[in-house]
Amino acid sequence: MTSVAVAPLPEAPVAAPRPTRGAVARFVRKPVPMLALLVIALMVLAVLFADLLAPYGPLDQDLQNTLAGPSSAHLLGTDSLGRDVLSRLLYGGRPALLGVVAGVATFLVTGVVLGVLAGYFGGWTDRVVSAVADALISVPGVILVLAVLAIFNQEITIAMAVFGFLASGVLIRIIRSSCLSLREELFVAAARVSGLSDLRIMARHILPGLIGPIVIQLSLFSGVALAVQTGLGFLGLGSLPPAPTWGAMVGEAAGIMTTQGSMLFITGGVIALLIIALGLFSDGVRDVTAESRKTARSRPARRRRADRAAAAATAAEIEKPPVDGVPLLEVENYSIGFDNGHSTVEVVKGVSFAIQPGEILGLVGESGSGKTVTALSVLGLLPGNGRVTSGDLRLHGRSTCGLDEQAYRSIRGRRIGLVSQEPMVALDPMFTVRSQLTEVLRNVTSLPRQALRAECVRLLERVRLPDVEAVLEMYPHQLSGGMAQRVVIAIALAGDPDLLIADEPTTALDVTVQAEILDLLRDLRARSGKAVLLVTHDLGVVADVCDRAVVMSRGEVVEVAAVDDLFYAPREQYTRRLIDSTPNLVAAP
Numbered sequence: 049m050t051s052v053a054v055a056p057l058p059e060a061p062v063a064a065p066r067p068t069r070g071a072v073a074r075f076v077r078k079p080v081p082m083l084a085l086l087v088i089a090l091m092v093l094a095v096l097f098a099d100l101l102a103p104y105g106p107l108d109q110d111l112q113n114t115l116a117g118p119s120s121a122h123l124l125g126t127d128s129l130g131r132d133v134l135s136r137l138l139y140g141g142r143p144a145l146l147g148v149v150a151g152v153a154t155f156l157v158t159g160v161v162l163g164v165l166a167g168y169f170g171g172w173t174d175r176v177v178s179a180v181a182d183a184l185i186s187v188p189g190v191i192l193v194l195a196v197l198a199i200f201n202q203e204i205t206i207a208m209a210v211f212g213f214l215a216s217g218v219l220i221r222i223i224r225s226s227c228l229s230l231r232e233e234l235f236v237a238a239a240r241v242s243g244l245s246d247l248r249i250m251a252r253h254i255l256p257g258l259i260g261p262i263v264i265q266l267s268l269f270s271g272v273a274l275a276v277q278t279g280l281g282f283l284g285l286g287s288l289p290p291a292p293t294w295g296a297m298v299g300e301a302a303g304i305m306t307t308q309g310s311m312l313f314i315t316g317g318v319i320a321l322l323i324i325a326l327g328l329f330s331d332g333v334r335d336v337t338a339e340s341r342k343t344a345r346s347r348p349a350r351r352r353r354a355d356r357a358a359a360a361a362t363a364a365e366i367e368k369p370p371v372d373g374v375p376l377l378e379v380e381n382y383s384i385g386f387d388n389g390h391s392t393v394e395v396v397k398g399v400s401f402a403i404q405p406g407e408i409l410g411l412v413g414e415s416g417s418g419k420t421v422t423a424l425s426v427l428g429l430l431p432g433n434g435r436v437t438s439g440d441l442r443l444h445g446r447s448t449c450g451l452d453e454q455a456y457r458s459i460r461g462r463r464i465g466l467v468s469q470e471p472m473v474a475l476d477p478m479f480t481v482r483s484q485l486t487e488v489l490r491n492v493t494s495l496p497r498q499a500l501r502a503e504c505v506r507l508l509e510r511v512r513l514p515d516v517e518a519v520l521e522m523y524p525h526q527l528s529g530g531m532a533q534r535v536v537i538a539i540a541l542a543g544d545p546d547l548l549i550a551d552e553p554t555t556a557l558d559v560t561v562q563a564e565i566l567d568l569l570r571d572l573r574a575r576s577g578k579a580v581l582l583v584t585h586d587l588g589v590v591a592d593v594c595d596r597a598v599v600m601s602r603g604e605v606v607e608v609a610a611v612d613d614l615f616y617a618p619r620e621q622y623t624r625r626l627i628d629s630t631p632n633l634v635a636a637p
């Protein structure tokens with residue numbers, strides 16, 4: 049006979065919140081990038097308010113006072129026609145800024161929109177966008193800009209917009225690859241599980257994560273655009289004399305370098321100062337972004353992609369109320385395979401089991417036995433190369449096989465909630481707990497705006513978090529592992545689902561917190577009749593919390609039994625070996 053002794057796990061208080069410093073606060077503490085930002089801001093303001101600041105008109109001539117050095121009347125001296133250099137620099141900055149803004153705006157919109165679409169959707173969208181990016185990169189930009197200037201009568205703003213478009217190939221590539229890793233983050237999968245639309249996920253979860261690379265690229269490109277524009281001005285392109293431009297002023301100063309060297313120093317210095325400031329600013333943003341990444345500990349999740357294989361089917365059938373006496377979830381002769389390019393490899397083979405309402409069912413087995421794949425397919429979240437090869441899956445007696453993505457959205461979060469293995473990764477590091485909870489509530493309930501706040505509080509209290517008001521305002525990195533898992537459970541409960549799928553919910557937590565989370569799952573079942581499908585490799589967890597267990601090995605179900613039967617009288621040799629190899633369980637003679 050085999051006796052089961054599960055090592056008791058002590059209760060522990062929930063960890064207190066840790067203090068934080070946001071990315072903006074970190075940036076403000078960096079003196080060099082802050083100084084650079086100050087220089088950029090002052091120069092832009094000075095140019096914008098040239099009318100107020102310039103002591104003379106840009107074309108005012110004083111032929112008695114040509115090529116004069118700096119004096120109280122002309123702080124930066126005069127040029128060969130006696131025009132005030134400071135005033136011309138201030139006015140000349142306007143076309144420079146306008147051109148840079150036109151270039152940067154086109155660069156930004158093209159690069160971000162195409163990059164996000166390619167990275168998020170992948171597939172043919174990615175192939176088409178990548179081809180466009182390659183084409184843009186291979187086009188000789190400056191030659192095209194010269195052609196545009198000739199066609200559009202030296203209109204520098206249009207030329208710079210074209211330059212921004214041509215340069216955006218690089219930004220498309222950068223945004224695409226950042227987006228490729230972001231879309232695999234667990235918090236993006238969690239947003240999908242909550243039923244959010246692609247557009248909303250892109251706007252809310254993908255774009256904020258791209259702000260760092262976007263700002264860096266923008267400031268770097270601004271410097272390049274400024275250099276190109278002044279270069280064109282230097283060559284006498286883009287504006288007609290006597291209108292002041294920075295490039296033309298440098299050109300003029302270069303011509304009189306031997307007689308009046310300070311003018312080249314002043315005009316070139318202004319442009320160089322702005323370009324250097326833009327570079328230092330982007331360095332600062334890059335450093336802060338790298339630090340944020342470290343603290344946000346983003347680790348790519350392996351397998352989170354929507355199942356797009358299904359044919360169209362309506363969600364209406366699934367949304368009907370449950371039928372009494374019918375199992376909550378039935379998995380029947382269910383097989384899942386992955387395409388490896390040549391053939392389909394079956395990793396789950398004809399598994400069958402059922403979950404009754406209010407039951408906690410353990411799905412247990414060694415690593416690679418197919419537990420996670422089976423659980424994810426219930427939510428229509430198989431990786432892109434995975435598909436159900438045979439069998440049926442019924443929710444409240446209604447088949448979910450063949451449902452399309454839209455129909456799965458009405459199931460995820462409302463009928464079935466997901467609690468993931470890595471709570472810290474399942475939460476979006478950019479948003480507070482309140483923001484993330486509210487977003488899911490808006491999506492899965494029809495609560496009025498005023499009721500959302502109270503519902504957030506209620507959900508956090510339900511998962512037994514202390515000091516709920518403070519927790520609501522915290523960012524994920526301010527939460528302990530246990531607190532984060534409670535928040536994830538609260539999010540999973542937002543749509544009041546009948547079934548929670550908990551995929552190794554305690555693996556990333558220390559033992560004391562594990563006990564609390566398991567206790568919470570038990571409590572949720574006892575108080576609100578939630579059923580739980582608990583995916584775990586830990587038989588101790590199964591013994592602790594489950595009613596029944598499904599033992600899987602190599603993609604097949606080995607044994608399905610009530611927990612007592614499983615531990616006291618395992619039918620299969622494999623189950624016995626699994627019990628014997630679990631440290632918390634002691635096999636009696």
Ligand SMILES: Nc1ncnc2c1ncn2[C@@H]1O[C@H](COP(=O)(O)OP(=O)(O)OP(=O)(O)O)[C@@H](O)[C@H]1O
Pocket residue numbers: 351386395413414415416417418419420421422431432433434585
């Ligand atoms: N995207 C994929 N492509 C190909 N094979 C995959 C993919 N995802 C999972 N598999 C394979 O499917 C099998 C089952 O994986 P699954 O993640 O379900 O195992 P598991 O029992 O949950 O183990 P673990 O606890 O280690 O996650 C494994 O052999 C795994 O290599």
